Amino acid sequence: MKGWPGEPDMEHDVLVAQGPAAAADGKPISNVIFDFGNVLIYWDPSVVLLPRYSQETIDQFLDNDISGFYDANDRMDGGASPDEGVAWMREHYGDKWADILRYYLDNFEDSLTGVVPGARVLVNDLKAAGIGVWGLSNWEKELFPIALKHCEILQRLDGRLVSGYVHMRKPHKDIYEKALEEFGIRAESSVFIDDKAMNIAGANEAGIRGIRFSDARKLRELLIEQGIDIPAVQ
Numbered sequence: 001m002k003g004w005p006g007e008p009d010m011e012h013d014v015l016v017a018q019g020p021a022a023a024a025d026g027k028p029i030s031n032v033i034f035d036f037g038n039v040l041i042y043w044d045p046s047v048v049l050l051p052r053y054s055q056e057t058i059d060q061f062l063d064n065d066i067s068g069f070y071d072a073n074d075r076m077d078g079g080a081s082p083d084e085g086v087a088w089m090r091e092h093y094g095d096k097w098a099d100i101l102r103y104y105l106d107n108f109e110d111s112l113t114g115v116v117p118g119a120r121v122l123v124n125d126l127k128a129a130g131i132g133v134w135g136l137s138n139w140e141k142e143l144f145p146i147a148l149k150h151c152e153i154l155q156r157l158d159g160r161l162v163s164g165y166v167h168m169r170k171p172h173k174d175i176y177e178k179a180l181e182e183f184g185i186r187a188e189s190s191v192f193i194d195d196k197a198m199n200i201a202g203a204n205e206a207g208i209r210g211i212r213f214s215d216a217r218k219l220r221e222l223l224i225e226q227g228i229d230i231p232a233v234q
Contacts (some may be wrong), residue, residue: 010197013216013222021204024188029209029226031132031185034157035170035194036139039213041121041151042113045069048104057100067097077138079167085140110144112150118154118216125230126223127156135160136179136192138169159183159231169196171202180206191226 011033012018017025064070064223076085082105090098104111121232126133139147141164148154161179170174172184180187187207202211214218215231218227224232 003063005223008197008201010200012211012212015191015209015211015222015226016039016200016204017206017209018201021187021209022209024207024209027188029131029184029189029191029223029228031134031190032223032228033136033183033190033192033203033208034123035192035196035199035213036135036137036147036151038195039116039193040119040135040153041115041147044113045047045111045205047103047113047162048107048110049233051099052103053100060075061097061100061126066093068093069097072101073140074138074169076143077163078169079141082140086212105143109146109150112147115151115153118140118220120156122216122220122230123153123156125220126228127158129228131230132183132185132229133158134179134185135162136170136175137161138163140164154216156173170199170204171196172179173202173205176203176206176208180208191223 013217034040035126046062049061060066061069065127072085072089073089073091076082082194086098086102089101123133139162142160144162144164159182161182163169163175177230192203192208192209194211200212203210209229211219211222221233225229
């Protein structure tokens with residue numbers, strides 16, 4: 001099974017305000033909280049492996065049932081070190097996959113393949129309109145400085161909360177509440193943007209409306225529909 005396990009069905013590019021977030025539906029949005037990977041910047045683990053591994057091996061490594069790659073990522077995102085992640089994979093899935101994970105971690109920079117088209121201008125337009133622009137991401141704390149150094153868009157945010165530093169991770173409610181506290185903002189004035197459905201559901205549990213991301217142009221149009229005064233798509 002490729003990808004993170006446990007993803008619920010959810011449409012892309014619609015405002016989701018379920019459960020505790022329903023009380024915020026229709027209220028003005030003054031803060032936009034972004035996930036990082038595949039929302040602001042592209043993250044593609046397969047690119048790291050291309051120089052050394054066949055496509056068959058890459059496909060198997062990215063199949064969680066075979067290698068445990070995404071489970072290992074969850075552990076590292078939650079506070080485990082890279083060495084602890086590799087040791088866990090070695091114990092549970094064997095030397096082959098643990099050695100590939102080590103290679104991936106040592107060459108992590110190659111997984112960051114660029115800014116998502118339209119994201120940089122969208123962030124700048126939101127800031128120019130007086131909207132708070134924040135970041136909340138699952139990321140291993142020893143790897144995140146690599147992304148911050150190489151991806152200027154992350155430096156443009158008004159504040160960032162990264163899971164590996166606080167030993168919490170999405171989609172659990174506590175990390176969203178921690179982000180609201182750290183940023184000094186309120187759930188009912190915020191919207192959370194993420195490409196994973198489970199993380200939108202987690203935001204809703206914390207009272208934050210969410211949008212499952214697929215495209216920066218569609219996101220721009222949806223934010224304008226919600227009353228944010230930024231330049232429209234012409």
